[in-house]
Amino acid sequence: MSSFPPAAVLFALTFAVAAAAERPDVVVADFEAADYGEWTTTGEAFGDGPAAGTLPGQMQVDGFEGQRLVNSFHGGDGAVGTLTSPPFEVSRDHLNLLVGGGGYEGETCVNLRIDGKVVRTAVGPNLRPGGRERLLPRTWDVSEFAGRTARIEIVDARRGGWGHINVDQIVHSDAAADVPPPPVTLERPLVVDGSHLLVPIANPGAGGETVRLGLFDGDRAVQTFNVSLPLDGEPNWTAAYPLNHFDVAGRTLTLKTAGEPVNPHVAAAFEAIAVGPESRALGPADWTRPYRNAFHLAPRRGWNNDPNGLVYHDGLWHVFYQYNPFGIEWGNMHWGHYTSPDLTAWTERPIALFQNGPDDAMFSGGGFVDAKNSAGLGAGRLFVAFTSTGRGECLAHSADGLTFTELPENPVVKHTGRDPKIFRHEPTEHWVMAVYQQEETAETRAVPQSPASAAREADLRTAQIAFYRSADLRTWERTGAFTHPNRRSVFECPELFELPVLSDGGPTGETRWVLYGADNRYFLGDFDGKTFAADSGPHGDTHGAFYAAQTFNNAPDGRRIQIGWLRTALYLDRFPDQTVNQCLSLPHELTLHATPDGPRLRFTPVAEAENLRTDLRAEGEDLSAEQAAELLTAAAAAPSETLVTFAEGGRHTLTIDGVDASFEGTSARIFTDRTVAEIYVDGGHRYVVRTRPDAAFQDAVSRVAPGDRVASLRVYGLKSIWPPAASGSPAE
Template identity: 40%
Template sequence: MIRCAALLFLLVSSPLAAADRADLPVADFEGDTYGDGWKTTGTAFGKGPARGTLPNQMPVSGHLGKGLVNSYLGGDTATGTLTSPEIRIERKYINFLIGGGKHPGKTCINLLVGGKIVRTATGPNDTAGGSEHLDWHTWDVAEFEGKAAVIVIVDDEKGGWGHINVDQIVQSDAKKRAEVLAHTFDIEKPYLHLPVKTGAPVRRVKFVVGKETVREFDIELAPGAPDFWATADVSAFKGKKLTVEALLPADARLAGLIVPADTWANADKVYQEKHRPLFHFTSRVGWLNDPNGLVYANGEWHLFYQHNPFGREWGNMHWGHATSGDLFRWKEHGVALYPKKYGDWAFSGSAVADKENTSGWGTKEKPPLVLAYTSTDRGECIAYSVDNGRTWKEYDKNPVVKHAGRDPKLIWHEKAKHWVMAVYDELGGKQWIAFHTSPDLKEWKFASRIEGFYECPDLFALPVDENPEKIKWVLYAADGKYLLGDFDGTEFKPDFKEKKQLWHGRFYAAQSFDNAPAGAGGLQRRVQIGWAQGVTFPGTPFNQQMAVPVELRLVSAPDGACMTGTPVRELESLRDKKEPLVQLKGLDTNTPSVLAENLDAFEMVCTVGTESPFVLNLRGTKLTYDPTKKTLSCNGVTARVDSRAGSVPLQVLVDRGSVEVFANGGRVAMSVAAIPAENNRKVEFSGHLSSGSVWRLKSAWEK
């Protein structure tokens, strides 16, 4: 009996129960080389593990320790393989961290048994955007236990995301790969708050009502304390059951992680953050880029924009929406345009007021707003609103134009009596702006195209020197370089071949407002807003800002008319007092002289001498003038300024993330990323200053 009991004990306790067996490391890539038996081909993997992020690569995160396999060595064009020595499979699972490109068979990690690929995995990225974050992946290899195997990491892709990242390969009896978890909410409150941790693994989240997926997006979902909360408006599903599905570690819980709420997350603190710009538009939470759908209607300036509501980085492209009565004090309305489905993103476009109701979607008494946007899966699409842009309905015959291109700009051509769509077009390996026409915003016909413009076009007419008898058309694209010419509603004929340039620096994908009201002299204003590309705010819930709104004009010049841009007059409403904080006259100094102190955001208007150099120190950011080259420079941005009579007028705007400079009546405009020094709240000047005024600017977010 004793011997039988001992035998029974051995049967139930040896070998160790699966849950008790320790993990078996395969490779952690912490050494200077890959280790004994590992072999490389090609150039992508180098002689040993990378130490995190490689040159020109987005930040790599999620790996353990300092080292990892990273085939971005030399960029995406490098190729090669990394092969392990033979291992014996002794656990149920093989876990590893993986990131990089999603190109099956080309950027992947393979498990070979008997010389055949029995398991494979790729990174998550196959389109622009994305993240270099590594996440856990698990192979179930129980059927191969006891057999010999080889692991091969492959980089055979030279295009975008043509690399693979791998770390921490481990045999285990516990799987680490995330699984789809679900939790159902009875929607009684209008919002769901989702916790976000910047740098956390990117998780796919679905909102499902009944059997229909109504929202789907990626988010860096925080398993613990979040950096900030994203907000999803679910008021459209009130009274229904909504199931949230998310790819999460098996030990995570959705219940309690995502929170129903009556208000926007941290509504009382938004716009009050330490680094929030005071007079530039930023979204309350999330990423912002191209301005879209700029239109004036019913006393409101409408600003739509490319927006990721669920994170600080580019992705999940929706259209955000805000309105203002004065172009500075904005009220956000949340998401105006949702993607049709995951992967079919709502890219850039424009909006118009269909004042004569040519579309038939409204009435003459209550005409609709109509927008055009690029659906990345379908083509150029149309939507319309009969409630002043608060809600939108898609045209049921979308797409209206299908081609290789994007970013439709709509205008009404008064003389031709039809609508025009100017849209970026790719044909024959070249870059064009194509023009399509329509009588009703529904049926579109190709008219012509002009070569040499890249994405986000704008097209409008302006009088030269405010003379309504002397009209020129302006055509420009994302980089802001423009041509002047004539446009008869079907074809653009430029006056000159070489483009001209107004903006320099952090300025991209600008758009001007449709239907703007008349300004001084009864002429319609042409107001422009651009994306201040790369003006970023680390550690905040929001990212990127719009440039200051400017009014565009055409003025005569020796080489033909040129365009000017000056901050809209509504900016004056933010001046802290009617009189300037400081007023200066006749300053001439070779050493820095303090002009004003204790400043946060401010405006400076001055006239400075150009016979000798000058330096304007704006809270630690220097604006300098070189008289030999006739150039203004600020934070790496340089523009030529032709001075008049030995002096140049300047208007300078400083906010918490940027400096903007307008010279010579707006003939030159500069936008620069610059976070002011915390301990420097002064303006200093050296050189010759004829006159100058400095105003403190109040927050546009003040209630």
Template identity: 40%
Template sequence: SVEASRPALGKAKQNGLNIVTFDGAGDYLTGPAVLPAGQRAFTFVAVWQPHTNGGAQSIVEQAETPMRSGTRAALLAVGGAYGFNGESNDCHTLVPFQPNAWRLTCLEVNDADPQNVAISDNGTPYVGVTQKPGALKLGTSGLAVGRKLATDGEYLQGDLAEILIYDRALPREKQQKMLWYLDRKWGLDCLGWLQSPDGRALVFDFEGETYGDWKAEGEAFGPGPARGTLPGQMPVTGFLGKGLVNSFHNGDGATGKLTSPPFVLERKYLSFLIGGGKNPGDTCMNLLVDGKAVRTATGPNDKPGGSEQLDWQQWDVSDLAGKTGTFQIVDRATGGWGHINADHLIQTDRRLPVLIDQTRELTAEKRYLNLPVKNGAAKRLMRVLLEGAVEREFEIELADAEPDWWAFMDLAPLKGKALTLQVERLPDDSKALELVEQGDTIKGAEDLYREKLRPQFHFTTRRGWNNDPNGLVFYDGEYHLFYQHNPYGINWGNMHWGHAVSKDLLHWEELPWALYPDKLGPMFSGSAVVDWNNTAGMQTGDQPAMFCIYTAAGNPAVQCIAASNDRGRTWTKYEKNPVLPHLVGGNRDPKVIWYAPEKKWVMALFLDGNTYALFSSPDLKQWERLCAVEVPDTSECPEFFEIALDGNKQDTRWVFYGGNGHYLVGRFDGKTFTPESGPHPLHHGNCFYASQTFTDIPPEDGRRLLIAWGTVGMPGMPFNQMMSFPVELTLRTTPEGPRLFVVPAREVEKLHGRAHTWKDAALKEGDNLLAGVTGDLFDLRADITLGDAQQVGFVVRGTPVTYDVPHQTLSCRGSSATLKPVNGTVRLQLLVDRTSLEVFGNGGAAYLPRGVIPPEANKSLEVFTKGGSATVNSLEVYELQSAWGVAGGG
């Protein structure tokens, strides 16, 4: 039984039956858990109507409190899509939805299925997979309806009619019967499109294990619907649910035919998803009436390359009303693209827009071209043409009507030019190109840097996606940060090099994008250097040229260079690129440094697997292989640098690491890197990848400064991901050998605002010295003598940071690191931003960067001890100012 935790719930009716209305602010229900602990297969059914598609909304969930990774099972909506949330094991943006319409939802989670999440949404199937299939550890602290169980947040704003929970994955037939019963009970007509009034099916969806009443001939179609991509096939996308017709069984050489049972043509249109080869008569789908083909369709591909994506097509069959028809799917072809894919054959009275190529002419008169984006819309290929030649080309989820947000393209390089905008396969009723507009500002950016989930002292790009930092270099008073960037979407793709500069590592100014995709491929990761000695011979003025060294990730991936003679404001790609041809696999991510003893450049390059290599060059153009480097348990994104041991510049070591930060410590003689220890973990968090360190830091500074990709999502925002806060690395002697220590760059102190300090304070269980301190941005520093406490730590806006005294471990939300006390004392530093919590222990001996999005309403801090008393030798809590100048920071 579920009891109301907040009794003031509004009531309404649907089909004469009571429903519950949730206000999105304080209404929710709680009760005991109904599924056993660790349950690995279950089904949630919900009859619900959201009133908004903004923010995060939990419809129903069972979970553990406090929550740990994998212990939550929630039907969760986030920013216009919904799905499953398993707490760091999620698939919660699976189904797009619009508000103020009833949804009949069946969520099935089954870790025995490779696609372990399946949702039926008003009869349309969707499937997905969580980040860690098989990692479900369902908790049993309780059940919540209309809110997150563990914390005060994710309130549902909408109506709820009924919830059913099953301790198993329901067989398809039982699931369908149950959904039809609920549809009729609540008077929804959510499923009416699936069958005619007399019960005849209007949809062939290929979700069963076999083809049922369909007749298969030959080998091409296999024994039943394919579960997606077949062996040897490019990834198949665009189908609905788990199954589809796919005639690639045994490759393109197989042939066959698949014929449906007869059906009566009852609606005006036949809609269907189709893909594969464009071979009329040989790879096609036909509609037969009286044994004759009266309609036919093919996939889009008739030349090498292409895509296995299915897309909608439609036939107008209004002139055939009442006749009996048969689908015939044919594969007679045996060469390239000799197969056909199809799914979801639907009778409907709803006309689908015809997909056509559309163009628009304009003259570049203003700074930006603002482009409307609808998250989750079909990706369209868009080109910007100048005198018929392609200047820009990218994929974008164009909004056909009202956008979720606006992307932009910098028109400055094209100012005054007559341009043609070209988009492939837009719906004929789309207003996307009409919505595109020029402006001297970014459209929709009135609240830029004030967005709810915008980090306030970590770098984030204004719009779109960022991942790896690239080309960290200091030159002429500026720190340069290049980064992997998709300007046109909030997910990975369209890889450009974004570019920003800062004079203090805090306040960043975005410059025009440095590198655009070209004929050699998208712009993958790399590095940047200053050619102080003009070794490349490409300096044009009095100041040295800067160089970006990058991977052009075409087929195959190659290494290239680009030069700037104006402090990085504009870039010219080397006309004889690539400077290093393809070697093996996905070779990529060149990190280049200057090796002064031999006056040459040295490049670290990822090759394949766990293998990297070092190369040398006198001029950045001609490269010679030096040696291979093996780094177990890591790949891609190499970093290679020299660093003093214990600050002694006469006693140095070299550090080599890959994407996850697992590093080797060794020596380098200009030809061979010889590891002496490692790999060792640089960090113990979940919000750190592909880090780089700055080159050309002035000798009077001398720090080894690092920035990583902060891998944390920002749901519902027009930007996604961030950079970690800059940190300083030092190499220190420890009883285990030389190890890297990590501390925040001292520049954070420039953001310090109001301070709260304590000294020599006794801390007993139940005490909280920080009870009066609230905010969302902090630099927190503590020195604690452990006494007889079993645990000491902090709770930051609901997130515990705990030092376990007997086990000598520092932990935060499932991440932990060994940390030995020094003379019975531990020192902790915490940097708190809106989407992250970075924890440093004992002057950098432990580093735990965590992506955390705390409840918006929880601004509290707590310092605690458990199992005994401790002494707070010093505690300093600094409220931080926003680096963006946003009022209210802290």
């Protein structure tokens, strides 16, 4: 017999193989609709439908296709649930999908079920703090199940860190997806023969990979940090991280990936990490980037958020701030530091507090002066209070105002909370700590969360501001707490201070204590050194892009001066190599004024802000809307200060240099910078911050609503606070 099949059989086999190879892909789900269609949900984690990208409180999500994806971060990492597909026939050799989020088998996973049994499963890539919200390709060979009926089950059964799963683009195909190569562990020696660690950085969306790196001296961890390294490409910029704090000069350390293995495509960037002078990474253009604000504090490179440790000490205003030296997004929380003799001329200082790795970051807190030597370290000692995320509430002190030593008693308070603000309460001769706390207590049981608050923020059910006191700064006792049915009004970064009540600019002889939260809501009442009793509140509003404000302790002449975090946008579409992100507000003074509705706060720029003025660029009176817009377009380009009074009160629609400066009232003082505008209305009765849209870098015009008449208008140019101190054109 012939050993070859007949030609007809060969043709049939060839045709069958070709037909199979040419079978089109079948999209099981792309999750582009507003709801889940025939998919069924349990629990709360998956919401009512696919998410339009990143959810509130979540790191930026990328790697999905189209506009929507499955994202079980609805309600944060505390929510759980499942999402299950309708049945479908296994008709191709592979199932390809995109998966991100937590990497916990059986808890944050995607399952393929046949006859009720899990036959394939996949998890996200993240198990440790840090990580990245990127979806990655996964593929299952399902050829053995051809013709069987299956379901996809997406599971979120985990509460806590990385307790969510992201899924998109489930496709039935005869071709396997191109899955990333298996992760690797990298390690090499690093000689400390320079002052700084130089690390290549990939910006969000630039194709980098977030990894955890560690510097080790033998078995001792010198520092660990999370950083986005480029994948086989050039970095967007280079971070320069000071090493002198760690006392490792001249030593040979080990640099290695810590925690989970990493994408092998970061190897080139890993090898490029070096030790050298900061001048190899930094340059004069850092201070004049087009997205860098000219007169708002920010780090030279990296990310900032909350202002911290605001205090006046030995003739200097100290501003510390939450700082990530390794990226332009939140993470790696250190304390950056600036000082000024006059609130306008600022000097960048070395990092004041260093994280002990990402799992023991230095979160927010306040600064104060131990004038009477309560701690036994000397009268006039400068202190800062901060949250160590790995330990609790901690204190550190400084003899030179630059380098800090922790108290041996740290943590001085251990609870579920953060953001301690400490001040001296002279009537009781004790120190008081106001600190955010989030755990069930007698106070939260006595004042339940309102239904409206629970619907908006169920995770804040036990939010409160707790009070502790101490005679020596080393041992502390809890004395009480304050909460409110609107839990958001007592959420994080608390402030407590006393102000005189003014009327027509003069004192009334009355005072009120002000309890202030991160969302800029405040209560007025009395504080007896142990607990706060509210007379009224919450008052105030969010002030737009203004958040987590703090006031200076020990300010001369009893002034109460506040600085907040201005939450600006990323401008990576226009500036892909952006090196700095976010900024702090101008300092402004808080005063309490009598009104028919009771005392209320006003917000006015500090008098020292006039020192920023360089020249009077333009002025006019009795102007039409068109005349005023023409004058503003010609003269009010950032950095500038505009003083405008309209002929009539009411809502005024106004754009200055491309930034919305609209307000309700008669007059406003408007400070316009490269990414933000601060608007003080009617002598500080209202205050709002708005940010520059990306398009306004190009369309930087000024507009006044047609028909609005301007009684008076003045525009001042403002100088830059950065070296070289100039308000000229920014660097490209």
